[in-house]
Amino acid sequence: MPELPEVESVLQCLTTSTPSLxxxxxxxxxxxxxxxxxxxxxxxxxxxxxTVCNDVxxxxxxxxxxxxxSHSATQSWLALHLRMTGRLFLVPEQMAEDRHTRFVLLxxxxxxxxxxxxxxxxxxxxxxxPREVTExxxxxxxxxxxxSFLNRLHGLRRQLKQLLLDQSFVAGIGxxxxxxxxxxxxxxxxxxxxxxxxxxxxxxxxxxxxxxxxAVIAKGANIDGVFExxxxxxxxxxxxxxxxxxxxxxxxxxxxxxxxxxFCPVCQPL
DNA sequence: CACTCTACCTGTGCGC
DNA sequence: TGCGCACAGGTAGAGT
Numbered sequence: 001m002p003e004l005p006e007v008e009s010v011l012q013c014l015t016t017s018t019p020s021l022x023x024x025x026x027x028x029x030x031x032x033x034x035x036x037x038x039x040x041x042x043x044x045x046x047x048x049x050x051t052v053c054n055d056v057x058x059x060x061x062x063x064x065x066x067x068x069x070s071h072s073a074t075q076s077w078l079a080l081h082l083r084m085t086g087r088l089f090l091v092p093e094q095m096a097e098d099r100h101t102r103f104v105l106l107x108x109x110x111x112x113x114x115x116x117x118x119x120x121x122x123x124x125x126x127x128x129x130p131r132e133v134t135e136x137x138x139x140x141x142x143x144x145x146x147x148s149f150l151n152r153l154h155g156l157r158r159q160l161k162q163l164l165l166d167q168s169f170v171a172g173i174g175x176x177x178x179x180x181x182x183x184x185x186x187x188x189x190x191x192x193x194x195x196x197x198x199x200x201x202x203x204x205x206x207x208x209x210x211x212x213x214x215a216v217i218a219k220g221a222n223i224d225g226v227f228e229x230x231x232x233x234x235x236x237x238x239x240x241x242x243x244x245x246x247x248x249x250x251x252x253x254x255x256x257x258x259x260x261x262x263f264c265p266v267c268q269p270l
Numbered sequence: 271c272a273c274t275c276t277a278c279c280t281g282t283g284c285g286c
Numbered sequence: 287t288g289c290g291c292a293c294a295g296g297t298a299g300a301g302t
Binding site: 272273274275276277278279280281282283284285286 | 288289290291292293294295296297298299300301302
């Protein structure tokens with residue numbers, strides 16, 4: 001599933017490759033599934049048509065596309081979340097749409113920005129300012145500093161798995177990187193945050209930072225034939241019943257809070 | 271505040 | 287072969 005590293009990879013691909021989305025004018029907007037637009041479909045079409053994409057930002061798993069109206073010099077922002085199965089690509093406009101294509105921006109230079117999503121969980125919506133969204137989120141997991149992490153953890157009494165998945169604590173971690181972070185930190189997913197020693201808290205920060213930074217460089221996770229083309233090797237996610245790469249014990253998969261959770265019971269004792 | 275449950279979706283893979 | 291079903295999971299929102 002696209003988490004922070006995969007979303008960052010999408011952002012880099014759209015903005016730093018050739019051709020780039022930056023500077024492209026929106027000729028028209030196609031909405032193939034109304035429900036992927038949060039809010040009024042017509043206002044999204046009317047607002048974006050004729051604008052030029054100036055910039056793309058990311059915070060956690062959210063992307064924000066800045067569009068400039070060339071006449072009135074006003075800006076509009078399109079927010080986007082890929083959820084589990086959403087994919088974005090900049091393609092030649094004549095490239096055939098998929099049965100899962102949900103939303104398309106037809107651009108100048110014969111290009112199109114396509115949003116495909118089999119499960120149609122992903123969403124796009126207009127915001128006046130990305131802060132409407134980011135204010136509700138914690139710091140971006142790639143950028144959060146140790147001091148901020150320690151301060152935010154202070155006073156919380158939460159299970160570590162749940163805490164890492166909480167986007168208002170730190171933004172960008174999903175199920176894969178939560179499990180990978182806890183494995184690297186040698187901490188059990190059900191451990192309570194307020195019970196951690198200073199040494200364990202620092203281990204958790206180091207693991208989070210290390211996992212996310214490495215996964216960004218690798219352009220995402222490498223999950224057994226599934227999804228993204230990234231090369232970050234997972235140690236526990238999706239490896240229930242297989243041997244722990246550190247100690248050889250069997251990796252456990254259990255459901256904690258409606259979530260498949262993978263961990264090594266020997267390396268990560270409770 | 272911390273946690274749980276449900277709804278939103280559909281492709282996949284299993285057992286029968 | 288085909289059917290039914292559990293499962294995958296991010297987030298919002300309601301409830302405990």
